[in-house]
Amino acid sequence: MTGVLPIAIGRATRVLELLLKGGKEYVCIMHLHKPVDQKIIEKELKTFVGKITQLPPVRSAVKRQKRQREIYYLDILDINGQDILFTMGCQGGTYVRKFVHDFGKHLKIGAHMAELVRAKAGPFTDKDWCSLHDLQDAFFLYREKKDDSLLRKCLRPVEFAASHLGKVYVSDSAVDSLCHGASLNLPGVVKVTTGINVDQLVGIYTLKEELIGMGVARLMSEKMISEEKGLAVAPRKIFMDPGIYPKYQKAKPL
Numbered sequence: 001m002t003g004v005l006p007i008a009i010g011r012a013t014r015v016l017e018l019l020l021k022g023g024k025e026y027v028c029i030m031h032l033h034k035p036v037d038q039k040i041i042e043k044e045l046k047t048f049v050g051k052i053t054q055l056p057p058v059r060s061a062v063k064r065q066k067r068q069r070e071i072y073y074l075d076i077l078d079i080n081g082q083d084i085l086f087t088m089g090c091q092g093g094t095y096v097r098k099f100v101h102d103f104g105k106h107l108k109i110g111a112h113m114a115e116l117v118r119a120k121a122g123p124f125t126d127k128d129w130c131s132l133h134d135l136q137d138a139f140f141l142y143r144e145k146k147d148d149s150l151l152r153k154c155l156r157p158v159e160f161a162a163s164h165l166g167k168v169y170v171s172d173s174a175v176d177s178l179c180h181g182a183s184l185n186l187p188g189v190v191k192v193t194t195g196i197n198v199d200q201l202v203g204i205y206t207l208k209e210e211l212i213g214m215g216v217a218r219l220m221s222e223k224m225i226s227e228e229k230g231l232a233v234a235p236r237k238i239f240m241d242p243g244i245y246p247k248y249q250k251a252k253p254l
Contacts, residue, residue, distance in 0.1 A: 003027075003118030004129055006161065014239055015161045018214060021092045021201070022122030022164055023072065030100045032082040033110035041084060044107060045074045048099070057098055069094040083114065123163045130154040158239060159211045162203040166196040168224065168233055169205050170212070175245035178204065178212055184233040189224050196221040204233060206245070213238035 003026075008016050032041075048071055055066050072089035079085070088096060097113045104111025119126045130138075130153065138150035170178065174188030184204060196202055196217050204212045215235040217224075224232050 001116040004121045012158045019122040025120035027117045029114040030084040031114045165203040167193045179242040212240045
């Protein structure tokens with residue numbers, strides 16, 4: 001397999017968890033073991049869109065037990081004899097090789113994956129990628145000529161990795177408390193993006209668009225704005241260091 005593989009360095013490695021569960025897109029060549037009419041292929045592929053049950057392959061990084069995954073879309077790009085070129089948008093943790101095997105079994109003819117390219121991982125796409133040679137050249141240019149233009153094309157801020165999540169913005173006075181492990185209660189919420197649901201993973205941001213951490217929403221977007229009291233987000237992981245934002249201090253009486 002080739003394609004998009006986000007790599008994090010330093011403290012940014014802590015944000016990779018967001019990408020593991022993020023949506024993926026693949027471009028795959030599936031080889032059918034016997035000829036099948038194109039209309040049948042198109043019709044049967046549609047039945048796999050939605051929730052599916054997969055048993056991970058024998059050689060996999062997870063426990064081998066049946067689990068549900070979701071396929072968002074399946075689009076045929078080209079058919080050449082028994083080779084089917086298609087794109088798949090799916091939930092993280094979906095095994096494309098296993099999908100191809102199961103589809104061939106579904107057609108009762110057998111199939112195997114001939115080639116696979118990961119075109120998207122969370123917010124990262126094949127339009128953004130750079131090779132290791134690109135990165136090496138960018139680092140050389142920066143080291144020798146102090147020119148960071150190519151390096152900036154290869155490296156992305158940690159906020160980019162969380163850009164596919166709903167956003168909850170907090171007041172400056174709430175930032176340091178969050179960095180010390182406090183939960184996010186409604187008085188600290190300033191604004192939110194629409195469409196956030198209960199138990200959804202969200203990013204917690206400063207008003208300057210800096211990523212503080214991620215957490216699980218305990219209220220819908222509308223209630224985060226309309227309610228005055230209550231738990232808004234239960235933090236799961238904090239990326240920002242304490243002390244960057246000053247602690248809130250009450251004004252002294254005159």
